Structures are given as structure tokens and as C-alpha cells.
Amino acid sequence: MVLIKNGRVIDPANGIDEQRDLLIEKGKIKAVEPTGKIKCEAKTIDAGGHIVAPGFIDMHVHFREPGFEYKETIESGCRSAAAGGFTTVAIMPNTNPVNDTRSVTELILAQAKACGTVRVHPIGAISQGLAGERLSEMSDLKDAGAIAFSDDGRPVMNSELMRRAFEYSRMFGLPLIQHSEVLDLTEGGCMNEGAVATELGLKGMPVEAEDIMVYRDIALLKKTGGRLHVAHISSGNAVELVRQAKAQGLPVTCEVAPHHFTLTDEAVRGYDSNTKMSPPLRTQNDIERIKEGLEDDTIDIIATDHAPHDVVDKQVEYQHACFGIVGLETALPLTLRLVQENRLTLPRAIEKITSTPASIFNLDAGTLSVGKFADVVIFNPKEEYTVDVSRLHSRSKNSPFDGWKVKGKVTHTLVGGKVIYSAAKN
Amino acid sequence: MGFDPKGVFFCPEPEIQLSSVIFNEKDISRAVTRIAHEILEKNKGADKLALVGIRTRGATLAQRLAKKINEIESTSVSLGILDITLYRDDLGTSKQSPEVKKTDISFSLEGKEIVLIDDVLYTGRTIRAAIDALIDFGRPATVQLGVLIDRGHRELPIRPDYVGKNLPTSKSNQVQVHLKEDDGVDEVILAKALSKKE
Amino acid sequence: MPITLKNILGTRDLAREDISTILDTANAFKEISTRPIKKVPTLRGRTVINLFFEPSTRTRTSFEIAGKRLSADVINITGSSSSTVKGENLIDTARNLEAMNPDIIVIRHACAGAAELISHFTKSSIINAGDGAHEHPTQSLLDLLTIQEHKGSLEGLRVVIVGDIAHSRVVRSNIFAMKTMGMDVRLVGPPTMIPFEIERLGVEVSHNLAEAIRDADVIMMLRIQTERQNRFLLPSLREYSNLFCLTSEKLERAPEDILIIHPGPVNRGVEIALDVMQDKRSLILDQVTNGVAIRMALMYLLLGGSDNGLN
Numbered sequence: 001m002v003l004i005k006n007g008r009v010i011d012p013a014n015g016i017d018e019q020r021d022l023l024i025e026k027g028k029i030k031a032v033e034p035t036g037k038i039k040c041e042a043k044t045i046d047a048g049g050h051i052v053a054p055g056f057i058d059m060h061v062h063f064r065e066p067g068f069e070y071k072e073t074i075e076s077g078c079r080s081a082a083a084g085g086f087t088t089v090a091i092m093p094n095t096n097p098v099n100d101t102r103s104v105t106e107l108i109l110a111q112a113k114a115c116g117t118v119r120v121h122p123i124g125a126i127s128q129g130l131a132g133e134r135l136s137e138m139s140d141l142k143d144a145g146a147i148a149f150s151d152d153g154r155p156v157m158n159s160e161l162m163r164r165a166f167e168y169s170r171m172f173g174l175p176l177i178q179h180s181e182v183l184d185l186t187e188g189g190c191m192n193e194g195a196v197a198t199e200l201g202l203k204g205m206p207v208e209a210e211d212i213m214v215y216r217d218i219a220l221l222k223k224t225g226g227r228l229h230v231a232h233i234s235s236g237n238a239v240e241l242v243r244q245a246k247a248q249g250l251p252v253t254c255e256v257a258p259h260h261f262t263l264t265d266e267a268v269r270g271y272d273s274n275t276k277m278s279p280p281l282r283t284q285n286d287i288e289r290i291k292e293g294l295e296d297d298t299i300d301i302i303a304t305d306h307a308p309h310d311v312v313d314k315q316v317e318y319q320h321a322c323f324g325i326v327g328l329e330t331a332l333p334l335t336l337r338l339v340q341e342n343r344l345t346l347p348r349a350i351e352k353i354t355s356t357p358a359s360i361f362n363l364d365a366g367t368l369s370v371g372k373f374a375d376v377v378i379f380n381p382k383e384e385y386t387v388d389v390s391r392l393h394s395r396s397k398n399s400p401f402d403g404w405k406v407k408g409k410v411t412h413t414l415v416g417g418k419v420i421y422s423a424a425k426n
Numbered sequence: 427m428g429f430d431p432k433g434v435f436f437c438p439e440p441e442i443q444l445s446s447v448i449f450n451e452k453d454i455s456r457a458v459t460r461i462a463h464e465i466l467e468k469n470k471g472a473d474k475l476a477l478v479g480i481r482t483r484g485a486t487l488a489q490r491l492a493k494k495i496n497e498i499e500s501t502s503v504s505l506g507i508l509d510i511t512l513y514r515d516d517l518g519t520s521k522q523s524p525e526v527k528k529t530d531i532s533f534s535l536e537g538k539e540i541v542l543i544d545d546v547l548y549t550g551r552t553i554r555a556a557i558d559a560l561i562d563f564g565r566p567a568t569v570q571l572g573v574l575i576d577r578g579h580r581e582l583p584i585r586p587d588y589v590g591k592n593l594p595t596s597k598s599n600q601v602q603v604h605l606k607e608d609d610g611v612d613e614v615i616l617a618k619a620l621s622k623k624e
Numbered sequence: 625m626p627i628t629l630k631n632i633l634g635t636r637d638l639a640r641e642d643i644s645t646i647l648d649t650a651n652a653f654k655e656i657s658t659r660p661i662k663k664v665p666t667l668r669g670r671t672v673i674n675l676f677f678e679p680s681t682r683t684r685t686s687f688e689i690a691g692k693r694l695s696a697d698v699i700n701i702t703g704s705s706s707s708t709v710k711g712e713n714l715i716d717t718a719r720n721l722e723a724m725n726p727d728i729i730v731i732r733h734a735c736a737g738a739a740e741l742i743s744h745f746t747k748s749s750i751i752n753a754g755d756g757a758h759e760h761p762t763q764s765l766l767d768l769l770t771i772q773e774h775k776g777s778l779e780g781l782r783v784v785i786v787g788d789i790a791h792s793r794v795v796r797s798n799i800f801a802m803k804t805m806g807m808d809v810r811l812v813g814p815p816t817m818i819p820f821e822i823e824r825l826g827v828e829v830s831h832n833l834a835e836a837i838r839d840a841d842v843i844m845m846l847r848i849q850t851e852r853q854n855r856f857l858l859p860s861l862r863e864y865s866n867l868f869c870l871t872s873e874k875l876e877r878a879p880e881d882i883l884i885i886h887p888g889p890v891n892r893g894v895e896i897a898l899d900v901m902q903d904k905r906s907l908i909l910d911q912v913t914n915g916v917a918i919r920m921a922l923m924y925l926l927l928g929g930s931d932n933g934l935n
Contacts, residue, residue, distance in 0.1 A: 193820050194820060194821060195820070195821040195822075195824040195825075197819075197820070198819040198820055198821055198822050198824075198825075199636075199796070199825065200736055200737070200758060201736040201755070201756050201757035201758030201759070201793060201796055202736050202737075202756075202757075202758075203757075204820060206820075270740070271736070271737030271740050271741060312713075315713075315715055316713060316714060316715070317714060317733070317735035317737060317738050317741060318735060318736060318737045318741075319735050319736065319756070320735065509652065512664040512665070512666040512694075512924075513664065513665060513666070517666060517928055518927070518928065521628070522628055522928070523924055523925050523926075523927070523928020524928065525649075526649050526652040526653070526921075526924065527652050528651065528652045528655060529652070529655055529656075530655070558665065559664075562659065562661045562663065562664070563659060563660070563661070564660065
């Protein structure tokens with residue numbers, strides 16, 4: 001038995017936001033009662049007045065195993081997730097070999113089970129080898145444990161294939177997650193197309209590359225049925241397209257990564273390749289429209305797109321550097337900035353990384369209801385500290401937030417009632 | 427500016443300088459005239475003569491000398507201007523690179539009697555640099571040296587052929603030459619700094 | 625007033641006084657190249673490394689001559705900019721060179737930001753000889769010197785730059801430097817070659833060459849790049865030439881005393897007609913002479929101080 005006391009429990013799924021104690025037995029939530037009411041013999045964790053929430057869910061991470069273990073393994077990725085307060089993650093299939101068959105899915109799940117910490121859900125490929133030519137065996141992948149399909153890192157360029165993917169996936173009721181980018185428009189590009197790119201002499205990736213594909217997928221969806229989830233939205237225009245699609249009752253959802261509501265393309269000045277990701281950092285106007293999208297729930301969830309890259313891949317010329325940054329351990333403080341700016345309340349912010357992703361992807365997680373898995377995060381939203389990338393738990397340290405003064409620190413992360421991360425011990 | 431522990435700002439005592447005018451306008455003019463005659467005498471005329479003034483005031487003096495020589499012998503003597511910054515032996519010792527100005531020696535040095543002209547001769551390092559520069563331009567028959575003031579304290583074996591005035595100085599002195607064309611007035615000032623040490 | 629910069633990465637970082645100092649210093653250095661013995665001992669014993677990852681005979685030769693005329697030891701290293709060619713990573717190359725204590729590294733690379741990248745890993749002074757489409761500061765400075773020689777003063781001059789603006793580092797460096805010196809810049813080229821939102825840098829844009837040069841003091845013609853990734857930008861060189869080649873016809877409407885410059889090498893007949901190249905207003909060869917003087921001036925200004933420009 002574990003008793004978490006003295007915390008402010010925020011459980012958006014059950015509309016709870018008050019001082020409560022939490023009792024855990026045999027890995028499940030036994031009781032959630034007003035502070036002091038639960039009296040029993042239990043190992044106690046003192047939440048110290050901080051927030052007690054469902055363990056966070058990240059629907060978009062890259063754990064690089066199999067194939068790129070020098071960047072991250074499932075084990076190091078899970079440690080990074082735990083340090084960031086995440087108890088459930090969904091892993092993208094752009095490994096080597098690609099996760100387009102049951103055997104790779106089973107490998108990933110076996111590795112995750114061996115770690116025994118964070119709950120890992122594989123996302124299967126839409127097309128075999130991510131080549132965008134043939135559908136992958138979605139049925140087999142689903143049976144093996146895939147909870148959605150995506151070709152992320154890449155878009156599905158061929159519209160005919162995308163159409164058939166939507167149709168085929170209807171049999172399984174799982175969403176297709178699209179990395180929306182018309183590659184023809186972005187070929188050779190390495191940052192947002194705009195005044196900054198013009199000044200820096202770098203080839204730009206126009207925002208239209210994202211908008212066109214979002215529009216295309218929504219248009220296809222109308223005809224074919226199925227479900228679309230727009231990955232890492234970065235364009236204000238695309239947010240508006242999703243808003244209109246939802247207004248028409250279409251099954252579209254979308255996510256945003258914290259860096260896309262925190263940094264603009266101005267951050268690229270100085271050519272630090274930790275500002276290089278796809279989609280790229282855009283403009284202040286895009287950030288504003290993304291925040292509006294988070295406020296009115298056009299943007300359903302926050303997902304980090306945690307993309308670890310080794311120094312070898314990043315400490316090179318800007319246009320040769322790999323796209324992507326790590327994000328699991330900076331997600332909480334960056335998300336809390338939205339609360340500090342009064343764009344979201346704390347419960348609404350937590351909702352975006354707990355109950356909503358759980359509901360969209362049908363996961364048994366994201367809530368502190370009695371009887372559910374005791375996946376819990378305790379964090380202090382007021383604790384200020386300086387981000388030090390050398391101390392990240394991820395194998396890779398590619399983050400543009402090194403040296404930033406931020407607020408919001410995870411003190412404990414529990415999965416199934418077991419503490420998998422404690423700030424005191426780290 | 428510094429501040430004492432009580433937090434009150436104070437300025438260090440200003441350096442007191444005693445300066446006196448060693449040469450006035452007439453003195454300078456007489457010196458230039460005399461040096462012009464000496465140059466002509468030693469070189470037996472202006473035939474193979476050329477004057478090269480060292481920037482900045484050496485060049486001004488060279489111009490005046492050329493004019494005076496013209497008055498005396500009715501002949502115009504070749505005149506060059508030398509900027510020795512690039513030949514200095516103390517480059518890389520001050521914070522910023524010293525300013526470089528144009529060098530203009532548009533005549534051949536071959537077989538010529540070159541007279542280098544400078545305002546003040548002190549350690550001799552400037553003249554060493556000037557000789558190196560001249561050699562890069564060609565091979566003169568002779569290189570002679572004319573200065574307005576010789577203040578002593580040589581650090582190299584350099585000696586002048588023509589001197590306006592020998593002025594004994596101490597190292598803490600400053601000798602300032604002002605010329606109308608450059609500074610609006612003709613005078614030579616000897617400044618003596620009086621600090622607590624003295 | 626001497627400058628206290630450690631690196632010359634671009635003209636964007638140069639203040640007006642810096643540019644004036646560089647031009648004045650270069651003027652003083654020009655004379656050295658006319659002497660029989662074209663050498664001064666100023667940088668004797670200093671080491672300059674030309675690290676060129678893109679082929680370039682003229683720029684590299686210019687830097688080499690500049691260093692040698694200052695009595696520096698100049699070493700030329702060539703490499704490839706492609707990440708797929710097996711070889712040392714750029715940063716490792718820089719670190720290895722650094723271990724040999726060079727005083728100046730001159731770098732030319734196909735990637736924007738390359739010069740800035742190695743400046744984080746070396747103590748030597750870095751001169752950017754061209755980084756991708758970003759900057760080529762020494763070219764811009766020699767252009768300014770050339771213009772100043774013929775026009776006397778730079779303030780208020782109108783410069784028209786013609787060609788593949790989007791991919792040109794010469795353009796960017798010139799825009800930054802010229803705006804700093806109070807000049808007007810107008811860009812001319814097909815819309816496909818004008819970069820997005822370039823007006824934000826304070827320049828005008830036109831697609832009609834003859835019209836654009838009617839009131840210009842200087843025309844700068846850029847080299848047309850024919851790399852693969854530009855295949856969507858132009859139908860053919862022939863059509864480009866019809867519209868944008870500087871011919872005597874188009875020049876008829878321009879002022880008599882207009883200056884013509886080009887960073888070189890020139891695509892004869894594509895960017896400039898043969899007869900125009902020989903026109904007395906064409907200063908292409910003057911630019912080459914001034915290039916050596918500018919590079920000498922920069923090396924002197926970077927190394928002439930005690931901290932070798934280190935802060």
C-alpha cells in the first residue's frame with residue numbers, strides 16, 4: 001500500500017481539483033479522499049503541497065531502438081520519460097528496421113517490458129518500410145499491440161496511397177497520424193521560409209507545405225472515413241483548417257509540441273542546430289494562433305516529438321544536421337508557461353497531456369479513478385531551476401533550452417504504484 | 427575614477443605638467459633654412475638628392491625643406507612620403523592595430539642620395555623601420571638622416587646627419603612638435619610630468 | 625579608428641566606422657602591390673590557413689597573395705562540402721588546425737553558418753570567404769572600395785544588383801554593408817530568384833532591368849548558378865539572358881557615369897554582353913586589384929593588435 005498525502009490532486013477526467021490524499025494498493029488506485037481522511041498502514045509519500053496528477057502521456061516520441069541505439073534506447077528513453085513525469089508513451093515506427101511488422105512491434109514491447117517502468121505503446125507504420133508505396137499489414141500490427149499508424153519522420157506523399165490507407169484503416173478504428181509536409185516544396189529546406197531564412201541564407205520550408213497536406217488529408221477523410229490525427233502542428237493556417245474540419249463533425253484531432261508554442265524562427269540566428277526540427281519553428285503569428293487553438297481545444301493534446309540525436313548528427317553544418325530535439329524532460333515547464341501566461345488553467349493544461357490523449361487513443365491511462373492503474377506524477381509547479389542538458393536522462397542532449405530558467409519540477413513519478421523516478425535520488 | 431570604502435567618488439590627483447616652449451616659429455624656420463644649406467653643402471648640390479619624410483610631421487618638414495632647397499638652388503628635388511607603420515617592431519603589442527596611411531615614393535631610388543626627414547629622433551627604432559622600408563623600394567646610393575630635434579636615449583646604433591637642435595631630455599619628458607600645416611601653430615614643446623614619485 | 629573585431633564573419637556585424645576604417649586601410653595597402661618588391665614585413669612569422677571547401681581559384685589566390693605580401697606564411701587546404709563524402713567532420717578539421725596555432729583561418733564552405741560554427745571551436749581569427757548563400761564580406765568590402773574610388777563618396781548612391789538574388793551571398797553582404805553606408809539598393813531578377821520577404825531588409829525589387837538602371841549609379845551583375853536544385857526557377861539560360869543580360873542597348877537608358885561591377889567569374893554573354901565587358905565603365909579588373917588590398921587590410925587589422933583581436 002502506498003499513500004500519497006498532502007497533495008493537490010488534479011484529475012481532469014473526474015473533474016477533481018482539490019486537496020486530497022491518494023491510496024494505492026496492488027498497483028491500482030484504491031481511494032481518493034479529502035486530506036487526512038485515509039487512515040491506514042502504508043508507505044507514505046509526502047506530496048509537500050504540490051500537484052498530484054495522472055502520469056503524463058506523450059503520444060509522439062522517437063526511441064530509436066532498434067537500429068539507432070547510439071541516440072536513444074527504449075531503456076534510456078523510458079528513464080527520460082519518467083524524469084519528465086510521463087508514465088505512458090507512444091513510439092513512432094521510424095526505427096531500423098521500420099516497425100511495419102508484428103515482429104518489430106513485439107521486440108519493442110519486449111524491451112519495454114524488460115525495463116519495467118514506463119508503459120510503451122508502439123505506433124505501426126502506414127506504409128511498408130515507410131516508403132509510401134504499399135500499405136503495411138495493419139491488422140497484424142494492431143494484433144501485436146499497435147495503437148495507431150504513422151509514417152512519421154515522413155509524410156505519405158502519394159495521395160492515392162493515403163486515400164486507401166484511410167479506407168483500409170477503417171476496419172481497425174485506429175487513427176492515422178500524419179507528418180504533414182509536401183516534400184516537393186521543402187526539398188533542401190532547413191528552417192521556416194521567411195525573412196529570417198532570407199537573411200541567414202538558408203533555404204526555407206514554406207508553411208504552405210504543411211497547410212496543403214492538412215487540407216488534402218481532411219478532404220480525403222471526408223470521402224473515405226477513418227480517423228486523422230495531425231502530428232506536431234506548427235502552422236496557424238493548419239490550426240484553422242482543423243478547426244473548420246471539426247466544425248463539420250469530421251474525426252480529426254491534432255497535437256502540438258512545446259517548442260512550437262515557445263520559440264520562433266528568430267531562434268535560428270546563430271545557426272545552433274538545436275533549433276532545427278521538422279516542422280520548423282515558425283512565426284510569432286503562428287504561435288499566437290496555436291495558443292488560441294489550445295484554448296478552444298482545436299488542438300487536443302500536447303505531444304513532445306522527442307527526437308534524440310547524437311552530437312555526431314547535430315554538431316555539424318546547419319543544413320547537414322538532423323532534424324529534431326529532445327523534449328520529454330522540458331515538456332512540463334514549457335507547458336506550465338501557458339498557465340503562467342493565463343492561456344490555460346492548470347487542470348486544462350494537465351488535461352492536454354493526460355485524459356485527452358488517453359481518450360483519443362483509447363488508452364487505459366490518464367486518470368486517477370478508483371480501480372485504475374496507479375500511474376501518478378507529483379510535481380511542484382513553482383520550483384524554479386535552470387535547464388542543464390548535461391544532466392538529462394536521455395542519451396542525447398539536443399535541446400535548445402539549455403540554460404533556460406524555468407518553473408515546474410517533477411518530484412515523483414509512479415507507474416503501477418511503484419516509484420520509477422524521484423527527484424531526490426537524481 | 428575610483429571609490430573609497432565610504433562610497434564617495436573621487437578623482438586621482440591630476441598629473442602636473444611643466445611645459446616650456448623650446449623652439450618657436452622663428453627658431454623652426456631658421457633651423458629648416460640651415461639644414462637645407464647643410465644638405466646642399468654635404469651633397470654638393472641637389473643633383474642626386476631626394477627627400478623622404480616620415481609621416482606625419484617628418485613629411486611636413488620634408489615638404490618645407492624641399493621648398494627651401496628650391497628657393498636656394500632653383501631646382502626641385504624629388505619628394506617622397508613614408509608611412510612606417512607596417513615596418514614597426516612593436517606591432518602586436520598595443521591593443522589595436524595602429525592606423526596605416528599611404529606611402530608615396532613615386533621615383534626610383536637607384537643611385538640617389540636619400541635624406542630621411544623626421545621631427546624627433548629618440549630611440550632610433552622609427553628610423554630603423556624607415557631604412558627597412560626604403561630598401562624594399564630599391565637601392566639608394568646613400569641614406570642620410572635629418573631631424574628637427576634629437577632628444578637622445580638611443581636604443582639602436584643610429585645617428586643623424588643634420589640636426590635642428592640637440593635637446594637633452596629625461597625619459598619621463600615628452601617632446602611635442604607642432605607644425606602649422608598639421609597643428610595650426612609652429613612650436614616645439616618640452617613637457618615634464620611631475621608625479622609623486624619625483 | 626582601428627577596429628577590435630576578432631572575426632570577419634559578415635558585413636552585418638560591421639558598424640559604419642568599421643567599414644570606413646577597413647576601406648581607408650585598404651587604400652593605404654594598395655600601393656604595396658605597385659612596388660617592385662611587393663612585400664612588407666608586417667605579419668612576418670604569422671600563419672594564415674586558407675580552408676576552402678568549395679573550389680575557387682580567384683578568391684583563394686587573392687587571399688594567398690594578400691597574406692604573402694604581408695610576409696605571412698600561407699597554407700592552402702582544400703576539402704569537400706558534401707556530408708556524404710567520407711572525410712573529416714568540419715569541426716574536427718577546425719580543431720586539428722587549431723592545434724597547430726594558426727593566426728587566421730580563411731574559410732569558404734557551401735553551408736550557411738559554417739564560418740560561425742568553426743569560430744565557436746577555434747581561438748584563431750576567422751575570415752569568412754563565403755558560406756553558402758549567407759555572406760561573403762570581403763567581396764562586399766572590395767566592391768565598396770571600388771565604388772568609392774570612382775564616385776568619391778558612398779552616401780546616397782543607388783546600386784542595382786541583378787541576377788540570382790536568392791542564392792547569392794554577395795548580395796546579402798552587399799545589402800547589409802550598403803545600407804550601413806547609407807546607400808540605396810534595388811534588386812532585379814525573375815520573381816523565382818527573389819527571396820521571400822527580402823524587402824524587409826530595406827531594398828526595392830524590380831523585374832525589368834532597363835527600367836531599373838535608369839537612375840542607377842552602379843550596376844552589379846551576379847553570376848547565374850546552374851545547380852540542379854535550381855531547375856524549377858528558370859526555363860533556360862537563353863530566356864534569362866534575353867531578359868537580364870546587360871547589353872549596350874539596355875545601358876543606353878542608364879546614366880553616362882554608371883559603374884559596372886561583377887564578382888566574377890563572368891558568364892560571358894549570359895550576364896554581361898562581350899562589348900559591355902570591355903566598356904570603360906566596367907570595373908571588373910579594378911575589383912580584383914582591390915580584393916587583394918582589402919584582404920591585406922583585414923589581415924592587418926585582425927592581427928596588428930596585441931590580443932590578436934581576442935577580447
